[in-house]
Amino acid sequence: MERQTRAFDLAQARAETPGCAEVLHFNNAGAALMPQPVLEAVSAHLQREARHGGYEAAEEMREALTHVYEAVATLLGCQPSEVALLENATRAWDMAFYAIPFAPGDRILTGMAEYASNYLAFLQMSRRRGVRVEVIPDDEYGQISLSALRNALDEHVRLIALTHVPTNNGLVNPAAEVGRLAREAGVLYLLDATQSVGQMPLDVGAIGCDMLAATGRKYLRAPRGTGFLYVRQEVLEELEPPLIDLHSASWTAPDQYSLSPNARRFECWEASMANRLGLGAAIDYLLQWDQRQLWRRIRDLAYLLRTRLSPLPGVIVHDRGAVQGGIVTFTVEGQEAETIRQALRQQGINVSVVPREAALLDMQARGLQTLVRASVHYYNSEEEVERFSRTLEHLLTDGSLS
The missing domain is CATH 3.90.1150.10 (Aspartate Aminotransferase, domain 1)
Structure with a gap:
């Protein structure tokens, strides 16, 4: 509905x-x-923790905390099981990027306006695994050139990583057009939506990305210390999180573990429940309007x-x-x-x-x-x-x- x-x-x-x-x-x-409802959600839960205890407060708000996943899913047009809640966009992006099983000779394609933290990760992966980082030039408007991207795609491209809205520019990169090229080539597509989520409507199905990372503090108007990651269910099993704990994985035997079957495998057990509730309140506040x-x-x-x-x-x-x-x-x-x-x-x-x-x-x-x-x-x-x-x-x- x-x-x-x-x-x-x-x-x-x-x-x-x-x-x-x-x-x-x-x-x-x-x-x-x-907005005021976000302030009230955060402050009310901090008061609840102070009066009842942190674990107990989270148990009392279990339904509301579950709703945060549903709110993100509504915002992005995906399933709640495809959503992981992280402490910021950088950690969300990192958990997706470092989960990709890169091999020597793999190619990463990105744009001229890529954000520094993302590009530093590319360089580190280049040193560690011998991957090649290749920058697609801009078109005449200053956005990523779709024709150049199409020409760069081959069987060695492992990932297209794109910043949707740069930190230093008013432009909006053509994310959905990039998604169509990625799907045609069968290439993983990671979108940094840090500056776009909350500014404009986003639908991960229409965009065609396999992974999307975003923050709460910017255009969503949520508290600092909030972020989330979308991972398409169909690619989940090929991604091994770089870090796991007793929340993202189960210790099944002294020498064995199993990962969460959904995007929770990218989360950490400890988090600010107050901030998460603030994130949910911020998304609900946004979604009241067109x-x-x-x-x-x-x-x-x-x-x-x-x-x-x-x-x-x-x-x-x-x-x-x-x-x-x-x-x-x-x-x-x-x-x-x-x-x-x-x-x-x-x-x-x-x-x-x-x-x-x-x-x-x-x-x-x-x-x-x-x-x-x-x-x-x-x-x-x-x-x-x-x-x-x-x-x-x-x-x-x-x-x-x-």
Whole structure:
């Protein structure tokens, strides 16, 4: 049965986000402001643990904790048994990547905008197993070239690994088109959805990925210390987790063990139950609205921000892509990105700075050292975009940054 959603209500979203009264938050690609139901879910369980005991509190909330898997499954269009809950996106991605039985001569195909942590894992696997890491060039829009990817596929390709939305760019890579190529070639496909989950609707069946890693703290608006991994059931048995414990595996004899038959094999027994409940509450909160409408709103806000920033003196917006999301990156001639960030922070405005090493291949190719990253969300307002632009213009013209 299809889940019922309702029209987005900006006033409600802002009223239910306590941080909106405190700060202009354009750092949603770092960590978004949590809504009140998420705060209540986390704090209530911490109180429950303090009063009843940690194990006992988890037992009391067993049904709600099981629901978190169901919420992730609804979000991604998969089965709860294909979901593992991890402490962050990096650990989720690592558990999938290091579970692949690479052999010398295997090829890993990735894109120019791949995230640093992922690429470091590629390099480590290259040293350990002798795999080859090959970067597919960008197309004319700055996204991964589908024609170049198609031409690179052969029987030695073991994995396509792609960052859906880069950390340093507004572009959205064509994940579903990559998925079609991966399926045609019979190649494993690992998608890093850290910046896309919560921004836009995601359906793992439509995307065609075998594995997907994501975080809670960014566009899902969940607590820090939450993440999850999707693993398609059909590929589960060929993946051996790099780490196991008494939760992910059973000790069946003194010299034998068996792995969990589902995605729980990628989990660790110990975790923050309060944070997990916060993740579930965040997903439930998101799913009350039409995600397509939210995605359109995020894109419209980001477009408005880019149009306001581009005419400002010395400001260069650096976003690429045929499709652009809520991340807006820019530089200011003659100014350090960190100086801009600190100046805006003093005005009650949050942004972040992306260093060169966060996406080294892309940043190096474009001659960029650091970027200011302003990332909008659906609860941000058009008035905040205007205030942000006016504030930056004032900082640039009144000598405050000199």
